[in-house]
Amino acid sequence: MSENQNPVQASANPRQAEYPIDPIYLERWSPRSYQGDKPVTDADLFGVLEAARWAPSANNGQPWRFIVARTPEDRAVFHGFINPSNLVWCQHAPVLLLLLSKTTFEANGHPNRKHAFDAGTAWGYLALEAARKGLSSHAMGGFDAEKAREALGISDDYEPQVVISLGYRGAIEQLPEGLQLREVPSPRKPLAETVIEGHFPNR
Amino acid sequence: MSENQNPVQASANPRQAEYPIDPIYLERWSPRSYQGDKPVTDADLFGVLEAARWAPSANNGQPWRFIVARTPEDRAVFHGFINPSNLVWCQHAPVLLLLLSKTTFEANGHPNRKHAFDAGTAWGYLALEAARKGLSSHAMGGFDAEKAREALGISDDYEPQVVISLGYRGAIEQLPEGLQLREVPSPRKPLAETVIEGHFPNR
Numbered sequence: 001m002s003e004n005q006n007p008v009q010a011s012a013n014p015r016q017a018e019y020p021i022d023p024i025y026l027e028r029w030s031p032r033s034y035q036g037d038k039p040v041t042d043a044d045l046f047g048v049l050e051a052a053r054w055a056p057s058a059n060n061g062q063p064w065r066f067i068v069a070r071t072p073e074d075r076a077v078f079h080g081f082i083n084p085s086n087l088v089w090c091q092h093a094p095v096l097l098l099l100l101s102k103t104t105f106e107a108n109g110h111p112n113r114k115h116a117f118d119a120g121t122a123w124g125y126l127a128l129e130a131a132r133k134g135l136s137s138h139a140m141g142g143f144d145a146e147k148a149r150e151a152l153g154i155s156d157d158y159e160p161q162v163v164i165s166l167g168y169r170g171a172i173e174q175l176p177e178g179l180q181l182r183e184v185p186s187p188r189k190p191l192a193e194t195v196i197e198g199h200f201p202n203r
Numbered sequence: 204m205s206e207n208q209n210p211v212q213a214s215a216n217p218r219q220a221e222y223p224i225d226p227i228y229l230e231r232w233s234p235r236s237y238q239g240d241k242p243v244t245d246a247d248l249f250g251v252l253e254a255a256r257w258a259p260s261a262n263n264g265q266p267w268r269f270i271v272a273r274t275p276e277d278r279a280v281f282h283g284f285i286n287p288s289n290l291v292w293c294q295h296a297p298v299l300l301l302l303l304s305k306t307t308f309e310a311n312g313h314p315n316r317k318h319a320f321d322a323g324t325a326w327g328y329l330a331l332e333a334a335r336k337g338l339s340s341h342a343m344g345g346f347d348a349e350k351a352r353e354a355l356g357i358s359d360d361y362e363p364q365v366v367i368s369l370g371y372r373g374a375i376e377q378l379p380e381g382l383q384l385r386e387v388p389s390p391r392k393p394l395a396e397t398v399i400e401g402h403f404p405n406r
Contacts, residue, residue, distance in 0.1 A: 015257070017253055017257075018249070018253055018256075019246065019249045019250045019252075019253040020246065020250055020253075021250055021253050021254045021257075021332055022254070022332060022335055025253075025254050025257040025258075025328060025332070026257060028257075028259075029259075030259055043222065043223065046221070046222045046394065046398075047222045047223060047224055049222075049394060049397075049398050050220055050221055050222040050223075050224050050228075050394060051224045051225070051228050053221075053391050053392075053394055053397065054218070054220075054224075054228040054229060054231075054391060055327055056231075056232075056233055056330060056342060058344045060389045060390075060391075062391060062392055062397065064397060065397050065398075065399060065403070066397060066398045066399065067399050067400075067401070067402065067403050068398060068399065068400045068401070069401070070400075071401075074400070074401045074402075077402070100403070113344065114319075114323075114344050114364075114365075116317075116319040116320045116323065117319045117320065117322060117323035117326070117364055117365070118323055119320060119323065120317075120319065120320035120321055120322065120323025120324040120325075120326075120327070121323040121324065121326055121327035121330075122323075122327070123320070123323075123324055123327070124258055124259075124323070124324035124325070124326070124327025124328050124331075125228060125327050125331070127259060127324075128327075128328070128331065129224055129225060129228070132225055139259060141261045141316065141317050151402075152402045152403045153402055153403050153404070154403050155403075155404075158403070161317075161320055162317075162320070186263045187263075188256050188257060188263075188265060189256075189265055191249065191252060191253060191256055194252075194256065194265065194267060194268050194269060195249075195252050195268075195269045195271060196268060196269065196270045196271065197270075197271045197273075197277070198270070198271070198272070198274075198277050199270065199277075199280070199354075199355045199356050200268070200270050200303070200355045200356050200357050200358075200361070201356070201358075
């Protein structure tokens with residue numbers, strides 16, 4: 001099972017599973033505090049990207065692409081298109097990734113209706129492996145996709161999906177007060193609200 | 204790490220990771236053969252849905268919904284909207300799931316631009332936990348979404364994403380010959396083709 005490298009203590013995690021699952025799904029959440037002075041090792045960075053690599057996708061099209069920013073110069077470019085409300089905390093993340101999806105199949109140029117869905121699957125794989133390696137990861141939709149396109153030279157057949165911050169978790173005290181209150185694993189709806197038997201809706 | 208319940212033998216799996224990761228990502232693939240006479244236990248079915256429950260999502264909106272078909276009657280309804288090329292094998296799966304995404308936020312009714320992406324993340328979580336529990340899972344885009352809408356009474360604010368077959372892996376011999384050849388874990392592009400440093404494209 002999980003290697004228990006995640007810095008979240010079980011006692012601090014209010015999440016409860018309704019059915020038995022690997023603990024990694026409960027242990028993995030989206031912190032905002034980072035140790036800004038601790039670079040992500042190559043083994044950890046490429047390890048989480050390796051996990052994403054093996055995600056399933058429509059016709060095995062693998063439409064995900066990751067643009068990595070891990071130098072001060074590359075991160076500064078990313079900071080230019082991330083919303084201020086996210087930048088306030090993710091500016092301290094040692095690695096930022098832009099996850100793009102290719103909107104057409106490489107094999108035949110046809111539109112890939114599942115490009116966003118498949119990119120989301122790859123993000124799920126990445127997020128779980130990050131937790132397993134003791135890394136925090138946090139996906140953000142709050143960025144200016146058009147600015148990102150321009151700043152990074154992204155062509156029309158790719159769609160920016162999320163910016164992902166990656167790094168080792170830092171002290172909660174470095175966050176603004178409002179965000180300190182939100183620095184806990186988030187809850188979920190009960191299964192009964194998202195799982196439906198037979199037809200829709202029957203509750 | 205993984206509990207090694209997956210029926211795929213390591214020797215039969217041609218996948219090789221470039222960087223060390225939990226073996227579950229390599230062990231998990233999308234078989235087409237099922238033991239049609241072996242129902243999925245409640246613990247396994249709700250266990251994989253439980254894993255999906257904990258996926259991260261934009262504003263924790265949790266836009267995924269799963270419609271479960273596990274009786275002959277409910278499966279017959281699903282068979283009515285699945286493409287023949289998929290039905291030829293997935294008709295034997297003891298469980299079929301339709302994964303929907305809610306296209307608006309419940310909190311304020313605003314459009315959720317990340318509904319498909321987030322549903323993909325939930326599918327990634329589900330797929331990995333299925334493998335951990337010794338279940339095969341296979342997502343299909345090949346179905347008639349409009350027929351599914353009509354047959355299951357799906358309202359306009361939900362979008363059908365994929366049909367997922369779930370069950371215990373069966374003998375390869377029960378598949379049509381053409382599909383027997385495809386009953387192996389699929390390869391992936393090298394990381395160098397999907398990971399880019401700094402800006403896009405630089406290879």
